[in-house]
Amino acid sequence: MKTSEYSNEQLDQRMRNAGLRPSSARIHVLRYLEKHRNHPTADRIYKALRPDLPSLSRASVYNSLAALERSGLVRPLTMDGDELRYDAHVEDHGHFCCERCGAIHDFPLAPSDAAALCPDGFLARRRDVLVWGLCPGCAEDGADCAK
Amino acid sequence: MKTSEYSNEQLDQRMRNAGLRPSSARIHVLRYLEKHRNHPTADRIYKALRPDLPSLSRASVYNSLAALERSGLVRPLTMDGDELRYDAHVEDHGHFCCERCGAIHDFPLAPSDAAALCPDGFLARRRDVLVWGLCPGCAEDGADCAK
DNA sequence: TTATAATTTTGTAATCATTATAAATTTATT
DNA sequence: AATAAATTTATAATGATTACAAAATTATAA
Numbered sequence: 001m002k003t004s005e006y007s008n009e010q011l012d013q014r015m016r017n018a019g020l021r022p023s024s025a026r027i028h029v030l031r032y033l034e035k036h037r038n039h040p041t042a043d044r045i046y047k048a049l050r051p052d053l054p055s056l057s058r059a060s061v062y063n064s065l066a067a068l069e070r071s072g073l074v075r076p077l078t079m080d081g082d083e084l085r086y087d088a089h090v091e092d093h094g095h096f097c098c099e100r101c102g103a104i105h106d107f108p109l110a111p112s113d114a115a116a117l118c119p120d121g122f123l124a125r126r127r128d129v130l131v132w133g134l135c136p137g138c139a140e141d142g143a144d145c146a147k
Numbered sequence: 148m149k150t151s152e153y154s155n156e157q158l159d160q161r162m163r164n165a166g167l168r169p170s171s172a173r174i175h176v177l178r179y180l181e182k183h184r185n186h187p188t189a190d191r192i193y194k195a196l197r198p199d200l201p202s203l204s205r206a207s208v209y210n211s212l213a214a215l216e217r218s219g220l221v222r223p224l225t226m227d228g229d230e231l232r233y234d235a236h237v238e239d240h241g242h243f244c245c246e247r248c249g250a251i252h253d254f255p256l257a258p259s260d261a262a263a264l265c266p267d268g269f270l271a272r273r274r275d276v277l278v279w280g281l282c283p284g285c286a287e288d289g290a291d292c293a294k
Numbered sequence: 295t296t297a298t299a300a301t302t303t304t305g306t307a308a309t310c311a312t313t314a315t316a317a318a319t320t321t322a323t324t
Numbered sequence: 325a326a327t328a329a330a331t332t333t334a335t336a337a338t339g340a341t342t343a344c345a346a347a348a349t350t351a352t353a354a
Binding site for chain 2: 310311312313314320321322
């Protein structure tokens with residue numbers, strides 16, 4: 001993972017390729033999502049960016065996320081409906097939510113599995129697999145599972 | 148589909164079996180969800196029930212849904228994070244959301260497919276497969292797809 | 295570079311779904 | 325029928341998101 005992946009030039013170019021004007025707020029939001037793969041909420045991103053960008057507004061974070069989503073650079077994720085999270089990992093993959101510790105883990109989907117997940121006659125553009133249960137740490141009874 | 152499926156006695160019994168006190172509001176909400184398989188929101192249920200139950204409060208619909216969910220009689224579903232919907236169909240199945248007409252279609256999951264959707268070492272209790280794209284009606288270019 | 299137009303950001307107010315609360319009602323138990 | 329426990333109601337509070345207009349930024353063209 002080269003640092004150039006997070007350079008302004010690289011992010012700038014990715015946005016232009018996606019047909020998105022590379023504004024300052026959008027670059028910061030996208031870089032944050034590239035670095036933090038823990039599916040943060042808009043508010044989490046806002047609070048994390050705030051110290052370095054005192055002039056950043058909450059509305060800009062929401063606007064930036066909406067623009068990035070429209071352009072396919074990030075995707076939304078919600079396991080419960082009560083928290084809208086974002087993910088810069090846009091290829092098909094699954095999400096496992098541990099009902100004990102609350103952590104959300106990504107997991108890969110075999111392309112063949114993914115392709116099977118579509119009813120006949122329908123045209124799939126994007127998919128997500130959500131699984132709830134216990135993560136390995138929490139599955140051992142009684143063990144407390146940090147994170 | 149026998150009418151007895153929606154009888155108060157049948158719903159009453161299902162709730163007792165699930166360890167839930169069968170109150171009037173819960174029975175009405177569950178019956179509505181049994182009859183309407185279009186994944187309604189809490190507000191939609193409230194508005195639909197209101198004419199026949201003028202004393203029903205919004206809070207009771209929310210409370211009833213939370214109790215029914217806790218007992219495993221209904222499950223929540225959200226495709227976008229902006230609408231929390233409910234479903235009385237609790238077995239594993241997939242949801243296809245048409246990006247053109249907005250309709251949400253259920254589709255079956257082969258048990259073997261479903262079982263495969265879990266990372267190693269994790270213990271799955273419940274899963275959902277979300278797919279976005281075009282439904283058959285909307286897939287034919289230019290055709291307008293009602294509902 | 296400067297001027298102009300288009301888009302984005304900011305700060306604040308408004309909206310809307312959901313949750314909290316306490317009193318009244320209903321349901322279960324004795 | 326009396327008592328206790330849980331649920332419902334009505335309303336207020338919360339909190340995330342959206343709407344809005346003015347200020348700032350970005351792109352385009354002279």
